[in-house]
Amino acid sequence: MESPDSATTGSQPGGDDRHAEVVAADGARALVVIPTYNEKDNLPGIIGRLNQALPGIHVLVVDDSSPDGTGELADQLAADDADHRLHVLHRTAKDGLGKAYLAGFGWGLARTYDVIIEMDADGSHAPEQLGSLLAAINDGADLVIGSRYVPGGRLVNWPKRREWLSRGANTYARLALGAHIHDITAGFRAYRREVLETISLGTVESAGYCFQIDLAWRTVQAGFDVREVPITFTEREVGESKMDGGVMTEAFMMVARWGVASRMTRLRRR
Template identity: 80%
Template sequence: MTDRAHDADQVVGPQGAGGLVVIPTFNERENLPLIIGRLLGALPDIHVLVVDDSSPDGTGAIADQLAADDAAGRIHVMHRTVKDGLGKAYLAGFAWGLDRDYPVIIEMDADGSHAPEQLHRLLAAINDGADLVIGSRYVPGGQLVNWPKRREILSKGANTYARLALGSKIRDITAGFRAYRADVLRTIGLDEVDSAGYCFQIDLAWRTLQAGFDVREVPITFTEREIGESKMDGGVIAESFISVARWGWQGRTARFRTNKA
């Protein structure tokens, strides 16, 4: 526990009440109804915000129809006119959720790689006092299903590199299935974040650690998407490599100056 840790309290109800799941989308018209159906089946009281980056395949219209059909008003849709990366989509979704005072905001992919049926594990850790909970593929109990070996090697390599460069103990700092207490997002300087993809996830986790919050990992099963294609590209990987090296150097320099003083 850090000096920011607080007594455990129930901020999310057992059926998901109090939580907002932010799901960025770009060309996910087939996956979106499936993942939202599973999510609301697992946690009937949770709310969902679909952040669509003007998908040319009509994902935004599908999201609008899902929202219109949901009499309980749990599904919300944000239409963005630009496609400028996963990080920017999440930041827009976070701002929307914070403006509406959701106590917990969750990241989840639209492609089915994150199992909504396991989200309760993350929320249980939040209720146990954690500030950020990461659904981890690389802690005991975590699993990978049908993932290409090349992607697995790349992911494990990126996590090892980030852990060594930053001096972090997080095993899956690139993971995109995570739950934040709203206070974390209000504290860590989201207006200064300009990262995308893998780098966005590392950036926010590192900021959370640096701010002294309680970060935990819980095991999840990550399943390769069955429909559509991955959005990962070489530019995102290069950005991550350079940014992590810079953050690691800045962190070590700051510690050196503190110890010297």
């Protein structure tokens, strides 16, 4: 039976070394990937909080040619970073959150990082809570999801309509896929590099927030150890959410397709 505050799915493909410490207490050997589009007002704050919470961690800002100058600001912040832990990747098109993350993952995997982390630029994910995700990685998890919907998870200043949409989407995905993850749409998560090297990133089609479901589902299917730890999710104070109806439609259709495919596979194996 799964713990109420730490859902675990799958086996541990890495064997006995799953419990080996892969990231230091200060975040060394880990990379935080932060996609940005018009986040100029939020970026300095989130970078500063990360540096204070985990002074050894590296950060990659993936900017989609923000017209508000976010990319230029990121370049300046990187130039001012004497420790060379802040990096910037410029993309020429705004073609979805998933594509931005895939570009960031590719950048990180081409280097020596052991853990790659997803985090929003808008302050909704608290850098001060990243340590709990990394602790679960060091405890043997392969993917750790910062969850709003396990005991101890909280939502702050989120409109009720968006909360119920989110809860409904997670319930739908959990039932359709049969995955024991309470917050499969969450965007605050940490992957061991072995996961991203295994789950065929080159075949990922999802571009919007469905990307989060897609990668978590692939991780579950590959037999990796997936856990959730509680976080506090705080609604952004500056800027606008990038969520829209098209994102929700994409997620609904793709989850239905994956669920049917999974059930057909299980039937064929009987």
